Amino acid sequence: MNDAARKLAPLAKDQAEQHYREAPNNLEAEQALLGAILVNNDAYYRVSDFLKPVHLYEPLHRRIFEIAGEIIRMGKTANPVTVKTFLKADDKVGDLTVAQYLARLAAEAVSIINAEDYGRAIYDLALRRSLITIGEDMVNIAYDAPLDMPPQNQIEDAERRLFELAETGRYDGGFQSFNDAVALAIDMAGQAFERDGHLSGISTGIHSLDSKMGGLQRSDLIILAGRPGMGKTSLATNIAYNIAASYDPEVQPDGSFKAKNGGVVGFYSLEMSSEQLATRIISEQTEVSSSKIRRGEISEADFEKLVACSQMMQKVPLYIDQTGGISIAQLAARARRLKRQRGLDVLVVDYIQLMTGSKKSGENRVQEITEITTGLKALGKELNVPIIALSQLSRAVESREDKRPQLSDLRESGSIEQDADVVLFVFREEYYVKNVEPRDEFDPKYDEWKMQMEKVKGTADVIIAKQRHGPTGTVKLAFQSEFTRFSDLADPSFTQYEH
Structure with a gap:
């Protein structure tokens, strides 16, 4: 290898590592959370108000979390046996079948007390991935800007996406279940009852x-x-x-x-x-x-x-x-x-x-x-x-x-x-009545105008x-x-x- 090639080799290695940087994730936290939920369904309610399936990095983990959530909300028990019926039996996780993987998650489950901490860690990493997506889009659009998109428009678009991410933790719309809408309506009625004037x-x-x-x-x-x-x-x-x-x-x-x-x-x-x-x-x-x-x-x-x-x-x-x-x-x-x-x-x-x-x-x-x-x-x-x-x-x-x-x-x-x-x-009728005031106060219409003015004043x-x-x-x-x-x-x- 000549000197030039020797100098370029570590640089190429660095660029390759930069190019293949993996998005922030923590599969162990996802496994620990899913295991806790499969062992004790109460763990789901500790994270369900802020953690959604889309926040999990591994597609199979998203599916497990979504199915477990649906089963629990129906009032049934979510465990490796009930969840596996909704997953493809021939799917593999390394050498394990899906059923074996679910059993392993439950067997290695940690305490339910840690469920919320794991949920927060997963949620924070999902937000970071969203920030990376917004950042990459900003860079790509700025490099290759369409003619009809001035920089000011791009700033406003980026602000909008960042605001939505800050407000909701996600920036896709999607449908809301009727149950959620009913809960919001009841909350609004409760707040009206407590507020001054009951509004x-x-x-x-x-x-x-x-x-x-x-x-x-x-x-x-x-x-x-x-x-x-x-x-x-x-x-x-x-x-x-x-x-x-x-x-x-x-x-x-x-x-x-x-x-x-x-x-x-x-x-x-x-x-x-x-x-x-x-x-x-x-x-x-x-x-x-x-x-x-x-x-x-x-x-x-x-x-x-x-x-x-x-x-x-x-x-x-x-x-x-x-x-x-x-x-x-x-x-x-x-x-x-x-x-x-x-x-x-x-x-x-x-x-x-x-x-x-x-x-x-x-x-x-x-x-x-x-x-x-x-x-x-x-x-x-x-x-x-x-x-x-x-x-x-x-x-x-x-x-x-x-x-x-x-x-x-x-x-x-x-x-x-x-x-x-x-x-x-x-x-304001007063505004119009005022403009038709008779100039002469001895005018027969003046008293009529005065009465009208007093009525609307x-x-x-x-x-x-x-x-x-x-x-x-x-x-x-x-x-x-x-x-x-x-x-x-x-x-x-x-x-x-x-x-």
């Missing part, structure tokens, strides 16, 4: 609205629409602050936090800056007019109120993103990041028409809005949080005698109406035009325009009626 969803802080909707339901897309000046942003900020201010975290067995009441809120303010939004919230909480705050026309007592309020608000888990013209992909990536880092229970988007789609060539605005609403609905399901998305209404409302909004008034309405689980319209209607899980109808609220605050009416007999 199945998250309370908006406005009782008359909660009683009609049962709170904000997880994974729902709630469209909140209205013409300019109706107060849709005010209602959204009121609800967002109410939820964040009543946040009561509960520690879970795994050390994470879950909201017992209220929740962590993410607010995408595409129209207003975070300071403008904060000014609105401070105004509504302190009852100091926001226009006075902006102009500095406040007394010392008012200023003390503002300072006290701001100190209290610093502890509130309300996070504001003021990026204008954000795309649905960017919004989703940031929401996943917020959920991972701080937690997330409710998402607010103000408003849909200021978002951008992927801008595919030749795509019109209606298709772009369709992409945005479909993306928001999918994001709500993925993060398991309600999303309140604000929307504009078309000018058709202004040209009608009856100014009350209808579903057909939603701008680019087809997809918004279709994807939404709940559609709410904010309508300080009130607002929230029209529930669509609701998948409940009735439609109208909820009457009090509205204080100088503080941009919605609240329940003092006289509950006027609060709501059904269509």
Whole structure:
């Protein structure tokens, strides 16, 4: 062998070893766990809540774990004799038949006490294998990137896959058994019974609205629409602050936090800056007019109120993103990041028409809005949080005698109406009555106008035009325009009626 060949030989050996690196696994832990389950079926219940067949590395072990699980859930005993009938008799494990292998697993079983430790080790190795797959895909796509996939899209895709892995431990969808779905429904009912106000969803802080909707339901897309000046942003900020201010975290067995009441809120303010939004919230909480705050026309007592309020608000888990013209992909990536880092229970988007789609060539605005609403609905399901998305209404409302909004008034309405689980319209008759005030107070119509104005002054209607899980109808609220605050009416007999 010449010198060059001698130098290359160890390098070739190193490359070969690197090339054939085996994926992380621990077959001994898998054997020990399966043996414990076959000897004592209680071991299965110690790991079944987090360990699934797909997490085991050896295909035969996956099959044994899956069959044993099915037998145990049916209330029967899983042991080498009952499991072997569901496996191919002629399969071999080295020199052993499947039946002999099962008997060997049971014979060499360790204590059931260790079952959970083995399960955790297997699960962690499965996560590492998933991380390797995601990492390899990232490298391969970055090396050989398709023309229509800019780097930003790849980052967002990688973030999505990593988020799903962090949340669920796996990133394939698949079917869920009806038993699991029923258990989730019963859990939800139990949580509603324990929660303040006995709501199945998250309370908006406005009782008359909660009683009609049962709170904000997880994974729902709630469209909140209205013409300019109706107060849709005010209602959204009121609800967002109410939820964040009543946040009561509960520690879970795994050390994470879950909201017992209220929740962590993410607010995408595409129209207003975070300071403008904060000014609105401070105004509504302190009852100091926001226009006075902006102009500095406040007394010392008012200023003390503002300072006290701001100190209290610093502890509130309300996070504001003021990026204008954000795309649905960017919004989703940031929401996943917020959920991972701080937690997330409710998402607010103000408003849909200021978002951008992927801008595919030749795509019109209606298709772009369709992409945005479909993306928001999918994001709500993925993060398991309600999303309140604000929307504009078309000018058709202004040209009608009856100014009350209808579903057909939603701008680019087809997809918004279709994807939404709940559609709410904010309508303030006071706004329209105020605009037709007779110029001359001695005009015979002036008294009639004054009576009409007194009737509608300080009130607002929230029209529930669509609701998948409940009735439609109208909820009457009090509205204080100088503080941009919605609240329940003092006289509950006027609060709501059904269509």
